[in-house]
Amino acid sequence: MYTSENGYKIRKEKERGNEIKKLRKSKLKKCIGVLGILIALIIITGCVNNFGKFVITKNNVRAANKNEKTIETTKPSKKSDWKLILVNYQNKINSDTKIDVVQLKNGQAIDKRCYEELQQMMDDCRDEGLDPIICSSYRSHRKQKILYEQKIYDLLNEGYSQTKAKNEAATVVAIPGTSEHEIGLAVDIVDDNYQMLENEQENTPVQKWLMKNCWKYGFILRYPENKKKITGVIYEPWHYRYVGKTAAKEIMSKGICLEEYLDE
Ligand SMILES: [Zn+2]
Known part of the structure; x- marks a missing residue:
């Protein structure tokens, strides 16, 4: 009786022990599961953020390029x-x-x-x-012409040749149109x-x-x-x-x- 009673107690304790172990295991599994979900969530959020950043960055680059082009086109060239x-x-x-x-x-x-x-x-x-x-x-163009011709006339009177007078006159009075x-x-x-x-x-x-x-x-x-x-x-x-x-x-x-x- 004693032995069988003891045996019964030991069996019961073992069973309880097993149940506790099972309970712990399932709790651990649950914890791992939750942790896994959390990690997955963190990774997904990170990716989304990074993707967002990527998209934003790309958009920023596009916008910046667009701005540069706008600046280039609106800047008056010399x-x-x-x-x-x-x-x-x-x-x-x-x-x-x-x-x-x-x-x-x-x-x-x-x-x-x-x-x-x-x-x-x-x-x-x-x-x-x-x-x-x-x-x-x-x-006016006409007045410039008169001034230029007058200068050539003066230089010819000073003894310049026709070609020299024209060239010299052009350095003092601009050729009409210039x-x-x-x-x-x-x-x-x-x-x-x-x-x-x-x-x-x-x-x-x-x-x-x-x-x-x-x-x-x-x-x-x-x-x-x-x-x-x-x-x-x-x-x-x-x-x-x-x-x-x-x-x-x-x-x-x-x-x-x-x-x-x-x-x-
Ligand atoms: Zn002048």
């Missing part, structure tokens, strides 16, 4: 900018170029798009106690106290002020010293050309001419 139109012995004015000028005092005229800045430059120069005078500005004065964006300014169109003009207080300040109003000294080989025009410390403030600042600070600026 060649299409009316302020930077290049007129020289190699670049004749297009016959269909429209010129809308505004009349100034003394019969002068200028492209109306740079009128205000020119006026401001003249006012500020006068405020410094100086006497600038615009002696030449917009010229003068900036014909596009209304250029002015010749002299000092009232010294009105000669000579190198000495650079020493006048007006020129000193203009050379230092013209860029602030979008103007440049168009034919600087030592640039004749590029511009085809002699040093003219009186001829100012409107190019807009951005270009004027760069051109004047670097000491380059318009041709060099456009080639950059």
Whole structure:
């Protein structure tokens, strides 16, 4: 009895033990299952996030590219900018170029798009106690032709041959169709106290002020010293050309001419 009772107890305990083990195993399985689901969820969430990021990144790249393209296309190129139109012995004015000028005092005229800045430059120069005078500005093609032919005539009288007179005249008075004065964006300014169109003009207080300040109003000294080989025009410390403030600042600070600026 004792033995069988003991045996019964032992069997029961074993059975209970087995049941506990089973219970533990199933709990462990459940735990592993839940853990597995959690890990799976974490992985899936991570993937979705990463995929989202991938999509966003791709979209961002696309958007950035699109923006770059937009910036590229909206950024005005130097060649299409009316302020930077290049007129020289190699670049004749297009016959269909429209010129809308505004009349100034003394019969002068200028492209109306740079009128205000020119006026401001003249006012500020006068405020410094100086006497600038615009002696030449917009010229019609016909007037340019008369000036050029007059120069050839003068040189012939000085003893130049026909060919030499034509070549020399072109460095002083631009060949008709190649003068900036014909596009209304250029002015010749002299000092009232010294009105000669000579190198000495650079020493006048007006020129000193203009050379230092013209860029602030979008103007440049168009034919600087030592640039004749590029511009085809002699040093003219009186001829100012409107190019807009951005270009004027760069051109004047670097000491380059318009041709060099456009080639950059
Ligand atoms: Zn001029």
